[in-house]
Amino acid sequence: MPTINWNDRELEYDSSRFVKGTGHFVDDIKIQGMLFMTVLRSPYARARIISLKGGISSKDLGAKIASVGEGASEGEASSVEPIFASGFVNYVGQPVAAVFAEDRYKSEDLLDSVEVDYEPLKPVVTIDEALSSPPIHKGMKSNILSEAVKGQDFSDPSSPIVLEDTLENNRISTNPIEPRGLVASFEGGVLNVWASTQAVHSVKNGLAETLGLSKDKVRVMQADTGGAFGSKGGIYPEYAIASFASMKYGKPVKWIETRREHLTSTNPGRGVRGKMKIFSEKNGKITGMKGEIMVDAGAYGSGSGGFSVPFIESMMTGAYAIEKAFVTGKALLTNKVPQGPYRGAGRPEASFFIERMLDLLADEMKMDPADVRLLNMSDKPFNSPLGMKIDAARPFFETAVRELEYRREAKLAKGVGLSFFVLVPGTYTGESARMIVKDGKIGVWLGGNSHGQGHETFIRKLINEELDVSKELVTVYRGDTSVTKDGEGAWGSRSAILIGAAIVAICKKLRTEVEKEFGSYSSESLLSRDHDEYVFDEKPFSLTSFGANLATVEIGRFGNVRVKKCNAYYDVGRALNREMVLGQIHGGMAQGIGQTLHEGLFYSEDGQLITSSISDAGVPLAEDLPNFGVKIAENRSSLPHGAKGLGEAPTIGVPTALIRAVEKASGKRLRKTPVMPEDLIA
Amino acid sequence: MRIVKIRTRVNGKDIQSEVEPRELLVHFLRENLGLTGVHIGCDTSNCGACTVLVDGKAVKSCTMLAVQVDGREVTTIEGISKNDELHPLQKAFLEKHGLQCGYCTSGMILTSYWLLKNNKNPTEEEIRKNLSGNLCRCTGYQSIIESVKYGAQLMMKEKEKEEQQIEVR
Numbered sequence: 001m002p003t004i005n006w007n008d009r010e011l012e013y014d015s016s017r018f019v020k021g022t023g024h025f026v027d028d029i030k031i032q033g034m035l036f037m038t039v040l041r042s043p044y045a046r047a048r049i050i051s052l053k054g055g056i057s058s059k060d061l062g063a064k065i066a067s068v069g070e071g072a073s074e075g076e077a078s079s080v081e082p083i084f085a086s087g088f089v090n091y092v093g094q095p096v097a098a099v100f101a102e103d104r105y106k107s108e109d110l111l112d113s114v115e116v117d118y119e120p121l122k123p124v125v126t127i128d129e130a131l132s133s134p135p136i137h138k139g140m141k142s143n144i145l146s147e148a149v150k151g152q153d154f155s156d157p158s159s160p161i162v163l164e165d166t167l168e169n170n171r172i173s174t175n176p177i178e179p180r181g182l183v184a185s186f187e188g189g190v191l192n193v194w195a196s197t198q199a200v201h202s203v204k205n206g207l208a209e210t211l212g213l214s215k216d217k218v219r220v221m222q223a224d225t226g227g228a229f230g231s232k233g234g235i236y237p238e239y240a241i242a243s244f245a246s247m248k249y250g251k252p253v254k255w256i257e258t259r260r261e262h263l264t265s266t267n268p269g270r271g272v273r274g275k276m277k278i279f280s281e282k283n284g285k286i287t288g289m290k291g292e293i294m295v296d297a298g299a300y301g302s303g304s305g306g307f308s309v310p311f312i313e314s315m316m317t318g319a320y321a322i323e324k325a326f327v328t329g330k331a332l333l334t335n336k337v338p339q340g341p342y343r344g345a346g347r348p349e350a351s352f353f354i355e356r357m358l359d360l361l362a363d364e365m366k367m368d369p370a371d372v373r374l375l376n377m378s379d380k381p382f383n384s385p386l387g388m389k390i391d392a393a394r395p396f397f398e399t400a401v402r403e404l405e406y407r408r409e410a411k412l413a414k415g416v417g418l419s420f421f422v423l424v425p426g427t428y429t430g431e432s433a434r435m436i437v438k439d440g441k442i443g444v445w446l447g448g449n450s451h452g453q454g455h456e457t458f459i460r461k462l463i464n465e466e467l468d469v470s471k472e473l474v475t476v477y478r479g480d481t482s483v484t485k486d487g488e489g490a491w492g493s494r495s496a497i498l499i500g501a502a503i504v505a506i507c508k509k510l511r512t513e514v515e516k517e518f519g520s521y522s523s524e525s526l527l528s529r530d531h532d533e534y535v536f537d538e539k540p541f542s543l544t545s546f547g548a549n550l551a552t553v554e555i556g557r558f559g560n561v562r563v564k565k566c567n568a569y570y571d572v573g574r575a576l577n578r579e580m581v582l583g584q585i586h587g588g589m590a591q592g593i594g595q596t597l598h599e600g601l602f603y604s605e606d607g608q609l610i611t612s613s614i615s616d617a618g619v620p621l622a623e624d625l626p627n628f629g630v631k632i633a634e635n636r637s638s639l640p641h642g643a644k645g646l647g648e649a650p651t652i653g654v655p656t657a658l659i660r661a662v663e664k665a666s667g668k669r670l671r672k673t674p675v676m677p678e679d680l681i682a
Numbered sequence: 683m684r685i686v687k688i689r690t691r692v693n694g695k696d697i698q699s700e701v702e703p704r705e706l707l708v709h710f711l712r713e714n715l716g717l718t719g720v721h722i723g724c725d726t727s728n729c730g731a732c733t734v735l736v737d738g739k740a741v742k743s744c745t746m747l748a749v750q751v752d753g754r755e756v757t758t759i760e761g762i763s764k765n766d767e768l769h770p771l772q773k774a775f776l777e778k779h780g781l782q783c784g785y786c787t788s789g790m791i792l793t794s795y796w797l798l799k800n801n802k803n804p805t806e807e808e809i810r811k812n813l814s815g816n817l818c819r820c821t822g823y824q825s826i827i828e829s830v831k832y833g834a835q836l837m838m839k840e841k842e843k844e845e846q847q848i849e850v851r
Contacts (some may be wrong), residue, residue, distance in 0.1 A: 018784025021719015
């Protein structure tokens with residue numbers, strides 16, 4: 001490996017390093033002669049660039065960004081994001097030019113050397129403005145990026161109860177504590193990139209496609225990655241700029257995002273509105289649902305706006321056996337940073353829409369929300385009219401109500417909320433793994449890259465179970481595209497399922513090989529020879545799981561909500577490592593509380609981002625949160641290792657339980673996250 | 683740009699260095715001294731990933747200039763273990779899984795270190811309040827709180843042991 005002095009041991013996943021301060025994050029890379037890149041960004045939501053002088057800009061690199069990674073979809077040509085703004089800027093924070101110097105201070109100083117004249121234009125900021133305004137991009141007929149329909153349309157039945165409401169999840173910044181960053185170094189005809197990422201292959205494919213390089217001339221390696229939550233799954237303009245500059249200057253180039261840049265220019269999640277209509281019998285049984293969703297896709301189709309629409313639609317009957325459903329949806333272009341996946345990526349939105357309607361129905365019927373839910377569940381597997389396959393919901397929910405002691409809680413306090421959901425993991429296209437047995441040890445590389453979830457712990461456990469090799473002999477290395485031929489990424493609650501399956505598949509292959517050669521299997525025989533196995537486990541399967549949450553709150557006189565209890569009962573399949581499972585759930589619950597009560601990105605009428613710090617963006621503090629109560633059900637999946645999805649469960653289930661608790665405590669119907677104190681006392 | 687000479691003591695070592703007056707302490711520690719356990723997470727002193735001890739007190743090194751530590755003593759995460767033996771708080775964070783991605787960890791440990799200096803056996807509420815200048819996006823803080831509680835126990839045990847050894851002598 002050129003230019004970097006990390007040794008083999010330093011490429012392992014090893015969390016013990018972090019308590020000593022000896023991790024290897026991308027900003028820790030220091031290479032002789034390295035340049036530091038700073039990006040000049042648009043100060044306007046929409047403007048024409050009259051003139052531009054200085055730095056590297058669209059005249060040097062006119063390419064558009066390849067759409068890769070989680071939820072990537074090809075947009076119409078005119079809505080694909082250029083690497084550098086060209087002719088027009090379309091969101092605050094859009095890259096316009098880049099400058100380079102030997103350190104970050106000098107590099108920032110150089111920003112003054114770039115001169116840009118803009119002619120500000122009236123921006124399209126909201127979903128409603130997007131619907132009523134002329135297109136923001138030339139060559140398009142409207143601001144509709146994409147449209148999708150799910151289910152069969154039906155004429156409104158003459159139901160005794162018809163309820164309608166409009167519900168919304170505001171945009172949220174993903175805010176991993178380590179911002180985005182990369183180091184690019186072009187040497188010997190190969191572009192080497194170290195990145196903070198969930199998916200080395202997406203970054204590789206994206207850079208190759210964007211810069212017109214052949215895929216075997218790009219190598220992407222994962223640095224220790226300080227959180228991601230969806231935002232580090234693909235490539236961004238800065239990655240292409242830094243790579244281009246390393247080729248142009250013949251020097252390594254480092255780019256590290258500031259938090260302010262993260263807020264303006266990293267794809268945020270959510271930003272979805274749903275108009276819901278449900279039809280119910282007199283007893284509270286829902287017979288039909290109609291929905292219309294609007295996704296605020298931001299300025300370009302390079303995010304996940306287009307993908308979001310059909311994905312959200314498919315989950316909009318939730319865990320309920322609703323026989324008739326029809327949903328239409330649009331992703332709309334606005335002058336804001338493109339939308340992307342954030343932990344849950346469509347699942348929380350879909351669940352928010354249907355769960356808020358179930359609570360509304362309970363209030364209308366003067367029934368307990370748990371009973372309305374029970375009434376609308378099946379005790380058999382159910383194929384929804386929107387295309388989702390779920391297991392029998394009722395037995396799980398009945399247990400959940402007991403385990404969460406909901407009935408007791410509901411008697412004790414006013415502000416109590418209960419939610420139920422189905423988690424659909426993103427198993428699409430599977431995942432790769434490679435195992436090399438050499439010198440009596442096993443090395444493992446993955447196509448989807450851990451960034452704090454602790455993949456190494458369950459991999460060691462599975463290898464120990466399958467091959468009887470002790471955990472100390474197994475090393476799991478960070479992602480490197482030169483080692484795995486292909487791969488997807490760590491997102492969508494998929495890793496324990498897919499990486500687990502890939503590891504088990506390799507282990508079975510190795511066992512057979514050893515048996516063939518030695519007559520019978522033993523770990524000594526395995527470790528006595530060199531082996532090298534790669535699989536890309538492509539089994540397409542649907543592996544949904546259920547979960548329920550309970551929340552209780554108190555509201556202070558200024559509308560400040562105190563979360564008293566936030567509890568979960570989730571089916572995680574076989575828990576491969578209990579501590580890691582609890583860690584994932586606790587972290588996700590904090591984000592669920594964040595979305596409901598604290599977090600959001602807010603824009604002014606002229607498209608300026610008003611949210612100016614990580615504190616403004618509402619990332620919860622230790623003192624904002626309660627002690628979480630988590631119970632897990634371990635209903636094994638059909639996979640050999642029994643795992644199910646997990647990571648996104650809490651961001652689906654917590655907001656819906658919590659907003660109901662706040663609704664009950666305040667007596668006000670709540671339709672939007674985040675719920676602000678002023679919503680509760682006005 | 684004017685250059686200023688500073689003398690400081692970092693992790694027990696005397697340092698003489700030349701810095702620009704505008705250089706932040708966090709960049710001085712990371713870039714000039716190679717102490718990359720100090721991290722940068724925000725521009726606004728909210729996240730605490732850059733926490734270090736200056737004269738024993740937890741400060742955010744992104745909000746201090748390098749010139750301000752002239753004549754003072756700085757301790758970073760790299761400096762709290764003794765002869766390769768992990769500090770009890772480091773052991774506690776490992777054992778109680780007080781981290782996931784590891785980016786906030788050094789700041790969390792140093793803020794906790796300072797807290798336990800002043801309050802040997804804090805309540806959960808005190809820990810939460812004291813850690814509210816340090817953001818973690820992965821753990822939901824629960825395992826961090828457990829780690830600090832456990833670290834406090836380990837430190838008290840260590841202290842008892844030391845005292846017993848002194849009596850025996």
